[in-house]
Every structure is written in C-alpha cells, then in structure tokens.
Amino acid sequence: DPACGSGAFLMGLLLKIVYILHKLDPHNTKWKQQQIDNINKLIADMRQSVTDPKVREDNIQKLKDSIQDIEQTFDEFDFDYSRKLFLIEHCIYGIDIQPIAIQITKLRLFISLLVDQYPKQGEPNLGIRALPNLETNLVAANSLIPLELENQMDIFNTIIENYISKIKAFHKEYFSTRNRKDKLDLKAREQKLRIEFSEELKKLAFPIQEAEDIANWDPYSVNSIAPFFNPTIMFGLTNFNIVIANPPYVRQENIAYKDLLDKSGYQIFNSTSDLYTYFYELAYKLLSENGIATFITSNKWLRSKYGTKLRQFLKQNTKLQIVIDFGGYQVFKSSTVDTNIILFLKAKPEPQHLFNFVNIPADLKPENLSQFLYNNMQTLQQKTLEVNCWTLADNSILNLKTKIEKAGKPLKDWDVNIYYGIKTGCNEAFIIDTPTKEAICKADPKSIEIIKPVLRGRDIHKYYYEWAGLWLIIIPSGWTNLNIPDNIDAEQFIKLCYPAVYNYLKTKGDAIENKIIKVKGKGLYDRDDQGDYWWELRDCSYYNEFNKNKIIWADINLIAKFSYDNKQYYMEATSFVMTGANLIYILAILNSKLFDFYFNLISPTLSNKAKRFKKVYIEQFPIPIYQKTDTTLELEKLVKDILKIMPSTNNYQTQKKVTSDISDYLNRIDSLVYKLYGL
Numbered sequence: 001d002p003a004c005g006s007g008a009f010l011m012g013l014l015l016k017i018v019y020i021l022h023k024l025d026p027h028n029t030k031w032k033q034q035q036i037d038n039i040n041k042l043i044a045d046m047r048q049s050v051t052d053p054k055v056r057e058d059n060i061q062k063l064k065d066s067i068q069d070i071e072q073t074f075d076e077f078d079f080d081y082s083r084k085l086f087l088i089e090h091c092i093y094g095i096d097i098q099p100i101a102i103q104i105t106k107l108r109l110f111i112s113l114l115v116d117q118y119p120k121q122g123e124p125n126l127g128i129r130a131l132p133n134l135e136t137n138l139v140a141a142n143s144l145i146p147l148e149l150e151n152q153m154d155i156f157n158t159i160i161e162n163y164i165s166k167i168k169a170f171h172k173e174y175f176s177t178r179n180r181k182d183k184l185d186l187k188a189r190e191q192k193l194r195i196e197f198s199e200e201l202k203k204l205a206f207p208i209q210e211a212e213d214i215a216n217w218d219p220y221s222v223n224s225i226a227p228f229f230n231p232t233i234m235f236g237l238t239n240f241n242i243v244i245a246n247p248p249y250v251r252q253e254n255i256a257y258k259d260l261l262d263k264s265g266y267q268i269f270n271s272t273s274d275l276y277t278y279f280y281e282l283a284y285k286l287l288s289e290n291g292i293a294t295f296i297t298s299n300k301w302l303r304s305k306y307g308t309k310l311r312q313f314l315k316q317n318t319k320l321q322i323v324i325d326f327g328g329y330q331v332f333k334s335s336t337v338d339t340n341i342i343l344f345l346k347a348k349p350e351p352q353h354l355f356n357f358v359n360i361p362a363d364l365k366p367e368n369l370s371q372f373l374y375n376n377m378q379t380l381q382q383k384t385l386e387v388n389c390w391t392l393a394d395n396s397i398l399n400l401k402t403k404i405e406k407a408g409k410p411l412k413d414w415d416v417n418i419y420y421g422i423k424t425g426c427n428e429a430f431i432i433d434t435p436t437k438e439a440i441c442k443a444d445p446k447s448i449e450i451i452k453p454v455l456r457g458r459d460i461h462k463y464y465y466e467w468a469g470l471w472l473i474i475i476p477s478g479w480t481n482l483n484i485p486d487n488i489d490a491e492q493f494i495k496l497c498y499p500a501v502y503n504y505l506k507t508k509g510d511a512i513e514n515k516i517i518k519v520k521g522k523g524l525y526d527r528d529d530q531g532d533y534w535w536e537l538r539d540c541s542y543y544n545e546f547n548k549n550k551i552i553w554a555d556i557n558l559i560a561k562f563s564y565d566n567k568q569y570y571m572e573a574t575s576f577v578m579t580g581a582n583l584i585y586i587l588a589i590l591n592s593k594l595f596d597f598y599f600n601l602i603s604p605t606l607s608n609k610a611k612r613f614k615k616v617y618i619e620q621f622p623i624p625i626y627q628k629t630d631t632t633l634e635l636e637k638l639v640k641d642i643l644k645i646m647p648s649t650n651n652y653q654t655q656k657k658v659t660s661d662i663s664d665y666l667n668r669i670d671s672l673v674y675k676l677y678g679l
Helices: 008-024 029-049 053-076 079-090 099-114 154-176 180-203 208-216 231-235 258-263 276-286 305-317 366-376 395-406 434-443 445-450 479-483 490-497 499-513 543-547 583-590 593-602 630-645 652-661 663-676
Strands: 094-096 138-140 240-245 287-298 319-325 339-345 354-359 378-381 416-420 431-433 451-455 470-473 550-554 562-565 575-580
Touching (some): 008 079, 008 099, 008 240, 029 079, 029 154, 053 079, 053 154, 079 099, 079 154, 094 099, 099 138, 154 180, 240 276, 276 305, 354 366, 395 593, 431 434, 434 451, 434 470, 445 499, 479 490, 543 575, 550 583, 562 583, 575 583, 583 663
Parallel strands (some): 240 287, 319 354
Antiparallel strands (some): 287 339, 319 339, 451 470, 550 562, 550 575
C-alpha cells in the first residue's frame, strides 16, 4: 500500500490471505515448507554474492539457525499465528509520508499477532513470543517521488543484484532479532551497506544527490521520512503482485511538491490534477506483469478534464476488471468526497476485452450494497471508453449517446463563449444589499459607476431568475494603477475617487480583521482573489460580457435550469454565463429532457444527487447546427413566449402556478428537440 495511512487495507488483506491459506493448507504443511525453501534460496544467493569467506559463512549459519526458528514457530504456535507472521515478513509492505501513520500500522499488525498467542504457564514470558521488527516492511517516505535505479544503466545490474541479495538477508535476520545488541549491530551493518552501495553508484556516474539520499536514509529512525521511494533500496524488491490504496484527497492547489511530480516523469502529469491521480500510475509502475491494482479514490477523474491523461493511460495500458462508480453514495461517513473503486491488471487489453461496472444510486441503503453490486453488475468493452469522459452504461444507452453526438457538434465549437461568475474572495464585503447600496450612493452619487446588480447561482431557475436585491462593488484589477496620477498614494487616490465605497469597504475590512464579522476565507485585506490592491477584484478580462444578452445558470443543480438575461446583471462565482449567437435556440435545447439525459452521463454526481454544471462539461454537449427551419423557428417562438410569461417574483405560490401553466410549452419543446436529433 503506497499510502497506507493507519494500515486498514494492509490489515484487511492480511486477514483475507490468512483465510485463503487456511482453506488451501489447513495444517500449514505447505506453508511451513515454503518458508524453509525461502531460507535455502537466501543461502544459495549468499554463497554466490558474498566474497568474504568469514562474512559469508557467518551469515549462512544465521540463516540455517532461522530454519530451526521456523520449525519451532510452526510446532509451538497457533496455525493462524504462523500464517500471519510469515505473511507479514514476506508479503505485506507499506509506505506513508506521515511517520505516525507507519507507527499505527505497526501497532495494528502487532495486535493481530498477539491475539493468536496464548499464555503457557511455567514458560518464560508465559510463552508469548516477542513481536517482530517491522521497520523493514513499513517505511515513512514520499512514495510519489521515485528514485530511478533499475533503468539507469545496464552496468548497474551486478551492483544492484548484490545489494538486493545482501539487503534481503539483513532484513530476514532483523525481522526476528530480539537482542538489542544484535539489532544495533544489524542496523550499523545495513547502514554501511547502503553507504558502500551509494559510493559504487557514484563511481558509475549515478546522480550524486540521489546517491546521497540512499546513504542518508535511515529506516530505523522513528521520525525519519525518506524524500524518495524505491522498492529495491527499501525492500529488496523490484515489483509487487498487488497494490491496494485509498490515496489522500489533496487538491492540486495544495500540492507542495508539484514541480517534483512534473520532473518525476509521470505520463499523466497535469498541473491541475489532484494528488490521488498520480497513485494510479505509481501502482502501474510498481506492479509485476499481470499484477493487480485496486483503488478507492475520488471519482472526478472519470469525467474531469484533468483526468484525460489518466483515462487514456488506463485504457491503453491496463485490463480493467471492475469499475464501481458510487456517484453521490457516501462510502465514508466522515468525508463528502464522491468515490469510485477500480480494479485493473497490468496487461495490454485485447481488442474485445470486457470489464464489469456498476453505478451505485446515492440513496441506496448501506445494508443493501452488496446485493445491489451482485444484481446490477454489467459488462462493457474497454475499447468503447472515450478519452474525454468514461460513460459507464449498457449498450442501449451508449448507442443513444452516440446518436445524440452524431446529430450535433459540441458547444465548444460554436460561436459562443462561456465564463464563470466573478470571484471576489470576500463576498461579505463586495456583495451588498439594496439599503447599503442606497446609503453609499446617497453619500456619494458617483458610487453608482462601480456598483452593479448581481445574481447568485441560487437565484437562477429554468427560464427565470429571482433577483435578491443584491449588488456587486466592482473595482477591476489594474484600475488604480491605470488611473492614478503621479505622486499620490494609491489608497488616498481610491478614497478621493469613491469615498463612500472606500469608507464602507474599510469599515467592513476592519470588522473582519477584528473578528467582529466572521468570514470563511482570509478576509478582505489578505485574500488570494484580489488585484493590485485590497479594494480591487482579481484579474478579469470579460466584464463587458455581463452587459450582453446571455444564458445564465448555477454551478450546481439537480436538473438543467438555464435562464436568459437581457438586463445586464452581473454574476457571482456560483454561476456561469454564455454569450454569443443563437442563444434562444441553444437555451431551448439546454432546458430539454434530452440535455438532462446526456448530461447525467458525462457529469459527476454529488452526494445530494446534484450535478456540477461546469464549463468543461457543458461545452461537451452536442447541439445540431442552427438552420432556419420550421422546427427551429417554432422552438425559438416557444422560448420567447415562456420568457414573456415567466415573472421574476419572490412569491412561491405565484411562481408555482406560472410554472404549471407553461408545462405544455415545455413538453412541446422536448418533442421538437427529439425531432432535431432524429429521435
């Protein structure tokens, strides 16, 4: 597990393997012989790789002594204890960037061994065997930053093989060593081995810093974190049969070492990718041929733009086995992340390769999950997965999706532009109600130049919007430096230009600074989204677009709810706008049932069944080329009639009645849209 956390997955897998061994080898006969065979192989390797006769014979004798220890373990301890002990030694490996996580994982494995030991009166320590040393199986390191070793030069092969042979022997001996003096001796010898290995690599022009990292790494220090990961150096292994993980959910803007990820050669690297995506390619690299990776992660990569390279990589290089999309179903009670589970093999897929998939409904009861998985599993040809979005659906749905796509061209290729609403970084200061706006303008009538009516996402509905009487203070980034005369202080200048607005913002900013007003972000003065000065908004090149006729919609919604604005409202960050040609025609199609059907296939579902109506998804939607036909003209007339009928009202009952009155219009629009697509 390359991100083992507290060891839950390693522990779970250990118990599964113990159960399988119990079924395959009830009396541990074969399992015992395999452990002895492993020792004999190490002895054979030692005879070949160690040239110093005394060192070689001493190590061989210690390995022979360990065979007696194996015999004793199997003869005197519980069957499951013997299974767990040697599974932990030879099969379970974990990495985590947090040392405390490694310590917790060790504790978990220790407890699993203790529960299978039973007190024996009259024996030393009541017959309870000392716990093994797990420092060589569980390591604190940054697993995403590789230290390339095996692929550097063929000339390294002999050096690497000798190192692997020796490090395995050290780890075998250290795992079961109980004497403190012997432990210290082994640690010192291993450190010496790594230093010698490092020096040999330097002589062969291996990068000096990486060689130093090998020499300086100390797996036995509780607080040590290796700045790299290499399974050969750390475990004496070149690959693994299984990689299992629940990688950390770190958003791209919070990744502190993004430049190192870029330099590490990840094929899927994208500057906007969240951290978990890199663990998929890491797993692929760590696996042996036909090895299995199984992950649970955020499901955003299935459809997001930043997941494009990852989708392409997995489609081309792996055999998908199972993909479970949980959509809005909450797997983790403590997290709101929407998740998926994937299982794939490291193998090139055949042209007709099939994999299993299932989509979990958000409202499914947890007790029904297993049964739902078995009853609703479907198959899909891997080659049918599209790079721009993975749609997990049966053939009838996919055929309908294809037909819709062939009938039109994506919105991104139309003569339209899509923009998100204005990000202020501190809505509490820049968005004001009408009484505040009136007071500011009364104090300084010139203030109206920079105060505009604003709509939020929640204000926008299907074919109408409800203005909440809110206004946006807009002082664009760069405005101050563009207009300021020489030899005048910038803050004094804005105060002279718009004194009432300045006084309001300063009062609000001070109140936030003094925690009189609580805000979610960093406040007014220190926020990230700002221009050259705290009173300016962030860079935005499309303010004029808000003064045009436009389609508007909320970022998050259960269904399509697009409206039309010709009154020059500005939009806040929870909404989007579209400007350009043929907007009434486009609006009709975006508000149709056909759009909802298609959009459900390409947009991720949130925990409350809502969808993200972001630009990256909207611009994928295919719309038939606009032509003045009876169908398109009738569509436009119906939309215009609806826009005349729909009032902007705050009265729910009135709105409910009007919405009911236009239901016939909506049905007629749906029928015409189906006709446009040839359905």
